[in-house]
Amino acid sequence: MIEVHDLHRHFGGFRAVDGATLKIKEGSITGLIGPNGAGKTTLFNVIAGVLKPTSGRVTMAGRDITGLPPHDLFHMGLLRTFQIAHEFSSMTVRENLMMVPGEQAGEQLWNTWFKRRAIAEEERRLAARADEVLDFLTIAHLADEKAGNLSGGQKKLLELGRTMMVDAKIVFLDEVGAGVNRTLLNTIGDAILRLNKERGYTFVVIEHDMDFIGRICDPVICMAEGHVLAEGSLDEIKANEQVIEAYLGT
Numbered sequence: 001m002i003e004v005h006d007l008h009r010h011f012g013g014f015r016a017v018d019g020a021t022l023k024i025k026e027g028s029i030t031g032l033i034g035p036n037g038a039g040k041t042t043l044f045n046v047i048a049g050v051l052k053p054t055s056g057r058v059t060m061a062g063r064d065i066t067g068l069p070p071h072d073l074f075h076m077g078l079l080r081t082f083q084i085a086h087e088f089s090s091m092t093v094r095e096n097l098m099m100v101p102g103e104q105a106g107e108q109l110w111n112t113w114f115k116r117r118a119i120a121e122e123e124r125r126l127a128a129r130a131d132e133v134l135d136f137l138t139i140a141h142l143a144d145e146k147a148g149n150l151s152g153g154q155k156k157l158l159e160l161g162r163t164m165m166v167d168a169k170i171v172f173l174d175e176v177g178a179g180v181n182r183t184l185l186n187t188i189g190d191a192i193l194r195l196n197k198e199r200g201y202t203f204v205v206i207e208h209d210m211d212f213i214g215r216i217c218d219p220v221i222c223m224a225e226g227h228v229l230a231e232g233s234l235d236e237i238k239a240n241e242q243v244i245e246a247y248l249g250t
């Protein structure tokens, strides 16, 4: 589904991504691991259009998407989740979800004057969809809570929920488990597995928690020093000498 070929992203003389080549299979939940500074987040940002590559190529379903801006990729179904931005924290969880689809009738001045009924209808539709998403994620009880009051794990679920408001095909999740308690991490893992099985989402997940990776990811790709060291099942990766060395070296 995604092919990354000899990708480089340099910051001045520093090669954060240094010749990364990898494939993400459609329908997989691929884990991306590697020591701190390996270039995982930078790779995500280049694929998702947040950063331009220094050189190299990224394709999605055979189409060259190298350097396309995030909103173009969004319309193709490629999403990278971000923490809920500061300005959205005073909105409710449901409102945060309703914001996602964009290009709503109410955003055009003409419509706000002349198409009030259409706008009200659109809002009802979006609110109903948001409530379905919250149900799916087992956080329906948080619909009217301000997003800023959510715990770290609940915010991660809300980030996942945002991808469900549009027709995502492939979702890049960065550090799902950071600061999240075990129970919520399991809920997040379940949601990812269900989205993968029931809705056909492909996921790429950066995560340090190996139990979590082992539970939901296959295959696992290990990066170090800006490129791919090894790919395989988590057990294969853990037994790989180069991988062990890369982790010990940090």
Ligand code: ADP
Pocket: 011, 014, 015, 016, 034, 035, 036, 037, 038, 039, 040, 041, 042, 043
């Ligand atoms: P990882 O996600 O694997 O921990 P990162 O992609 O965050 O790795 O970072 C890889 C390296 O690139 C790090 O050494 C980091 O300091 C460097 N780096 C990342 N972003 C920038 C930037 N904007 N400017 C300079 N150096 C950066």
